[in-house]
Amino acid sequence: MRLVAERLGCRRGARQLFERLDFALEAGRVLIVTGPNGTGKSSLLRLLAGLSRPSAGRVRLEGVAEPDDFAENAHYLGHLDAHKAALTAQENLAFWRAVLGRPALSVADALEEVGLGGLGGLPVAVLSAGQKRRLALARLLVSARPLWLLDEPTTALDVSAQARFGALARAHVAQGGMIVAATHAPLDFGPGETLDLDRFRPVRPVAA
């Protein structure tokens, strides 16, 4: 499996954020996307997830049965955790496991993996910010999807949760998964490259 971006451009409102972006990500590799605030890291991830359209170029996933069906092969984890506050952690995760399909870990095992074993019966409303983030990350584990698109995945995580998630991410990559992660933090998710989005800002003509 291979994720390929060709001559990608992204416009938000009146601004061209980046253009002429090419990359190819192979199975078992990681792409860390960096750049100052506002360069378009989240916009790139949304674009890869199919939540918005590029202003130019295209993205494709090679080596899958339905090449255009990105959604079936990708997990997108944005800034928002997408939990129902009134439901318990277990109920939220069971919902996502049923909706996402391709079941992987059980709800109980996924909660254990992210260090939430014992808290599954609590309503999400009473969880701390870091616990909510851990629950969002557990979603990656209940449904098997090769491509993880992660926007600042370690926000609000304490040092041990960061290490724990780093190990889960490296295991995913070691099994042939792929990760594209936007981050300001140094993340070790396995072998791969760093993409500095700042290098793809549009070049403005110099005034005469």
Ligand SMILES: Nc1ncnc2c1ncn2[C@@H]1O[C@H](COP(=O)(O)OP(=O)(O)OP(=O)(O)O)[C@@H](O)[C@H]1O
């Ligand atoms: N819906 C929108 N309409 C207009 N402009 C937008 C929209 N969404 C984002 N932008 C602008 O696009 C730019 C890039 O935003 P984006 O969130 O992709 O940056 P980022 O690199 O992820 O930033 P950060 O490091 O702060 O998370 C920002 O200037 C933002 O204001």
